Amino acid sequence: xxxxxxxxxxxxxxxxxxxxxxxxxxxxxxxxxxxxxxxxxxxxxxxxxxxxxxxxxxxxxxxxxxxxxxxxxxxxxxxxxxxxxxxxxxxxxxxxxxxxxxxxxxxxxxxxxxxxxxxxxxxxxxxxxxxxxxxxxxxxxxxxxxxxxxxxxxxxxxxxxxxxxxxxxxxxxxxxxxxxxxxxxxxxxxxxxxxxxxxxxxxxxxxxxxxxxxxxxxxxxxxxxxxxxxxxxxxxxxxxxxxxxxxxxxxxxxxxxxxxxxxxxxxxxxxxxxxxxxxx
Amino acid sequence: xxxxxxxxxxxxxxxxxxxxxxxxxxxxxxxxxxxxxxxxxxxxxxxxxxxxxxxxxxxxxxxxxxxxxxxxxxxxxxxxxxxxxxxxxxxxxxxxxxxxxxxxxxxxxxxxxxxxxxxxxxxxxxxxxxxxxxxxxxxxxxxxxxxxxxxxxxxxxxxxxxxxxxxxxxxxxxxxxxxxxxxxxxxxxxxxxxxxxxxxxxxxxxxxxxxxxxxxxxxxxxxxxxxxxxxxxxxxxxxxxxxxxxxxxxxxxxxxxxxxxxxxxxxxxxxxxxxxxxxxxxxxxxxxxxxxxxxxxxxxxxxxxxxxxxxxxxxxxxxxxxx
Numbered sequence: 001x002x003x004x005x006x007x008x009x010x011x012x013x014x015x016x017x018x019x020x021x022x023x024x025x026x027x028x029x030x031x032x033x034x035x036x037x038x039x040x041x042x043x044x045x046x047x048x049x050x051x052x053x054x055x056x057x058x059x060x061x062x063x064x065x066x067x068x069x070x071x072x073x074x075x076x077x078x079x080x081x082x083x084x085x086x087x088x089x090x091x092x093x094x095x096x097x098x099x100x101x102x103x104x105x106x107x108x109x110x111x112x113x114x115x116x117x118x119x120x121x122x123x124x125x126x127x128x129x130x131x132x133x134x135x136x137x138x139x140x141x142x143x144x145x146x147x148x149x150x151x152x153x154x155x156x157x158x159x160x161x162x163x164x165x166x167x168x169x170x171x172x173x174x175x176x177x178x179x180x181x182x183x184x185x186x187x188x189x190x191x192x193x194x195x196x197x198x199x200x201x202x203x204x205x206x207x208x209x210x211x212x213x214x215x216x217x218x219x220x221x222x223x224x225x226x227x228x229x230x231x232x233x234x235x236x237x238x239x240x241x242x243x244x245x246x247x248x249x250x251x252x253x254x255x256x257x258x259x260x261x262x263x264x265x266x267x268x269x270x271x272x273x274x275x276x277x278x279x280x
Numbered sequence: 281x282x283x284x285x286x287x288x289x290x291x292x293x294x295x296x297x298x299x300x301x302x303x304x305x306x307x308x309x310x311x312x313x314x315x316x317x318x319x320x321x322x323x324x325x326x327x328x329x330x331x332x333x334x335x336x337x338x339x340x341x342x343x344x345x346x347x348x349x350x351x352x353x354x355x356x357x358x359x360x361x362x363x364x365x366x367x368x369x370x371x372x373x374x375x376x377x378x379x380x381x382x383x384x385x386x387x388x389x390x391x392x393x394x395x396x397x398x399x400x401x402x403x404x405x406x407x408x409x410x411x412x413x414x415x416x417x418x419x420x421x422x423x424x425x426x427x428x429x430x431x432x433x434x435x436x437x438x439x440x441x442x443x444x445x446x447x448x449x450x451x452x453x454x455x456x457x458x459x460x461x462x463x464x465x466x467x468x469x470x471x472x473x474x475x476x477x478x479x480x481x482x483x484x485x486x487x488x489x490x491x492x493x494x495x496x497x498x499x500x501x502x503x504x505x506x507x508x509x510x511x512x513x514x515x516x517x518x519x520x521x522x523x524x525x526x527x528x529x530x531x532x533x534x535x536x537x538x539x540x541x542x543x544x545x546x547x548x549x550x551x552x553x554x555x556x557x558x559x560x561x562x563x564x565x566x567x568x569x570x571x572x573x574x575x576x577x578x579x580x581x582x583x584x585x586x587x588x589x590x591x592x593x594x595x596x597x598x599x600x601x602x603x
Binding site for chain 1: 311313314315317318320321322324325328329331332333335336339344349352396399402403404407408410411414415416417418419420421422423424425426427428429430432433435437438440443475478479536538539542543557560561564565570573574577578580581584
């Protein structure tokens with residue numbers, strides 16, 4: 001406001017560019033939400049409307065009542081939460097061993113975890129399928145849970161190790177001086193301090209597993225009841241035909257948990273993503 | 281990669297409080313603890329990562345088709361699968377397309393991401409918050425949700441893109457079937473990947489930009505440097521490691537991208553959007569040639585590793601020269 005007019009004028013192209021970026025990034029998601037809320041007559045209009053003039057929940061009802069909707073939600077939640085909890089417990093043990101104890105082979109173990117973090121998962125679709133078939137685990141949620149557990153494990157170990165290193169070991173030591181056992185000191189002192197780290201790490205794992213498509217599409221073939229949400233949503237044409245309102249409603253519902261997670265994580269997102277490189 | 285210095289240099293933690301009973305057994309147990317704690321990680325990695333990798337390599341040197349999958353045994357054929365794959369002109373077409381796909385996507389992502397990051401830095405507080413919220417919203421969109429949204433945006437009959445193009449005077453786009461043509465399907469997939477990946481690049485680079493001391497820019501301004509010179513001589517050199525990291529991650533993600541392509545086009549129309557991961561999957565799952573699929577997968581990983589080593593070495597060599 002107090003800037004001389006020339007300065008304000010120079011900022012106009014900048015702000016226009018900002019509006020363009022904002023529009024391009026937000027429009028598809030906005031269009032999803034608004035399509036889900038429009039009555040079918042407005043969706044199939046020759047001139048689209050850009051505001052929800054006649055909002056309706058009809059499409060959400062169609063999506064929720066679609067065949068197997070509840071089952072696929074349950075499957076996705078089971079697989080995702082199972083994998084995240086497993087990798088959290090297993091990684092916490094490993095992170096404690098690496099961060100708090102001295103032992104032979106520690107460096108080799110850390111190196112192994114780093115290498116595992118770069119595993120080319122997409123290249124393992126075929127052997128995973130063959131192994132699942134050999135062990136009678138095809139079409140089972142157990143196999144999918146195990147795969148997601150392993151895809152999130154290395155990242156979880158590395159991040160938890162980082163969070164653990166930020167908790168001063170002296171705190172544990174003083175608790176031990178006061179008569180706590182080693183495990184007791186860890187449980188009473190370090191674990192509460194580690195809670196935010198555990199939360200954000202598990203939420204990153206949650207996003208990875210919740211969104212995963214390739215393995216879910218390869219390992220669940222015959223048993224349609226064992227499918228997860230991404231695979232179900234990818235075949236929306238078979239479910240909803242050309243009912244775009246219902247498809248967008250289903251997409252919105254699928255996106256909701258991830259959006260909530262992002263809101264919880266807020267600014268931790270950027271740093272965490274570079275550290276662990278979690279993405280589709 | 282960017283985690284803070286870890287506990288490696290920390291002096292050894294003091295031993296557990298003095299044992300009360302049976303000291304020998306406690307000592308041996310204490311020595312076993314670390315190995316018990318890492319055992320689940322080791323078992324998981326062995327069965328769910330090393331074994332599949334080994335199995336992939338094994339299958340790629342066997343004759344492993346539908347019959348072998350059912351019977352469970354397979355004959356070794358040496359490098360015959362690799363010879364067959366490398367002798368197939370299709371493989372080279374797909375490899376070339378994959379490299380072009382990766383270069384195009386990564387180039388666009390880095391260009392737009394850098395511009396968006398610089399823009400965020402220059403914006404006022406409220407506008408910056410708005411743009412960052414938009415970027416985070418994009419970022420939070422799950423891959424499969426984004427693919428369905430893009431399919432809806434580009435629908436031929438009621439799609440909003442065709443309506444907008446028609447309204448702008450490009451009447452040939454009325455009811456244009458984007459997913460029926462080679463070029464337009466490829467274009468939509470590039471748009472989708474770039475749209476999904478720019479937020480990560482932009483926000484990470486913006487995070488890096490905020491760490492550059494203002495004095496450097498002040499000095500550059502006093503020396504009369506323009507915007508481009510400031511970027512080339514101050515911003516880029518300071519953030520070179522971050523640029524290298526983000527570029528490498530984007531190369532990996534674009535190169536091995538599978539879900540988006542598979543859901544939107546399954547590699548089609550024809551083979552217009554078949555990249556190496558899609559090609560390997562098609563050969564294995566649709567044609568049941570698991571052996572050839574495994575060989576293609578192995579080659580894919582090798583090509584990606586070579587591209588990354590090349591990229592990283594170039595980056596670090598330049599950094600070495602700058603020092």
